[in-house]
Amino acid sequence: MTAHRHHEDIDWEAMADQLEREAELYADFLGDAGEWLRKLRGDDPAVRRVLDVGSGPGVVSCHLARAFPDAEVVAVDQAAGLLERARQRAVEQRLAERVRTQRAELPEQFGELPKADVVWTSHAVHHIGDQQAALEGLAATLRPGGLLAVVERGLPARYLPRDIGIGRPGLQARLDAASEDGFNAMRAELPGTVATVEDWPGLLTRAGLRPAGSRTFLTEHPAPLEERARAYLHTRLARTMEQSGEQLDAEDRATVARLLDPQDPAGLLRRVDAFYLTATTVHTARAAG
Incomplete structure (x- = not known):
């Protein structure tokens, strides 16, 4: 059986830097999505509170605060260390008066979330065994006419050419397949997991x-990437191997080892042909007004 880690075993706080680097890569998407949500929601009645459920270190929370300048934004997460990063980020961006945090274990504490006019959640629902029940818990936090925005999966990111000059061409597709199997295994181990057709x-x-x-929304960073972006990809690839690497054959594992070697000229940290391209879908729905 493939080695992988249950989501409850993941040290999210230790991943704070990686989560921040990832969210920063999506800055254009987050700005565009926030503007779209603001127009979609409208201002009647006025948006007074926004929830960012599964906020991590608060990058999205701060984007939401700028998209809804008259609203209080509540960053909700289970990891106290990440919420502290969210508070620090809000201070640095002069948003501390409007961004606050709330620690919550979900799905157990859905009922303790405050009512809101807009609720955003990104890649958090799939960490809850019963995804339908999770959406119902989020829907219950909406005020009349409120808007729920759900980001889940989307198109896998591409960051390497098909032929990278080492190993067998097409490595990225095989990494995607291994990640998908690892994701399925993770879902199967969640408490109370329910098989769900993901028609959002x-x-x-x-x-x-x-x-x-x-x-x-398209996110595109052409080659050559900045050092911070390549460092993110290096950590991402290492994590993929930790979770799902046993699904790859020996040749592919050897190729990935070279990509992860910081001293190898063909390694990811040194490649000028590394890029980042992905598409993220936001699904929205409104409460009865």
Whole structure:
């Protein structure tokens, strides 16, 4: 059986730097998505509170604070260390008066979340065994006419050419397949896991909401990448190997070892042909007004 780690075994606080680097790569998407949500939600009634559920270190929370300048933004996460990073980020960006934090263990504490006009959650629902119940818990936090925005999966990121000059061409596709198997194994081990057809508009409808539209945003950083972005990809690849590397054959594992070697001229940290390209879909739905 493939080696992988249950989500409860992951030290999210130790991943704070990586989570911040990842979110910063998506800065353009987050700005565009925030503007889209602001227009979609409208200002009648006014947006007074926004929740960022599964906020991590608060990068998205600060984007939401700028998108909704009259609202309080509540960063919600289970990791106290990440919430402290969110508070620090809000101070640095002069948003401390409008960004606050709340620690919550989900799904157990959905009922303790404050009511909000807009709720954003990104790649958090899939860490809850019953995804339909999770959406229902999020829907219950909405005020009348409130908007829920859910980001889940999307197109896998591409960051290497098909032929990288070492090993067998097509490594990225095989890494994607290994990651998908690891994701499935993770989902299977969650407490109370329920097999779900991931039709997000359909799931949102069954949560008692009215779908308000889905939109896909492109994130593109062409080669050559900045050092911080290549460092993010290096850590991402190492994590993929930790979770799902046993699914690769010996040749591919040897190729990845070279990509992860900081001294190897063909390594990811030294490659001028590394890039970052992905697409992220946001699904939205509205509570009855």
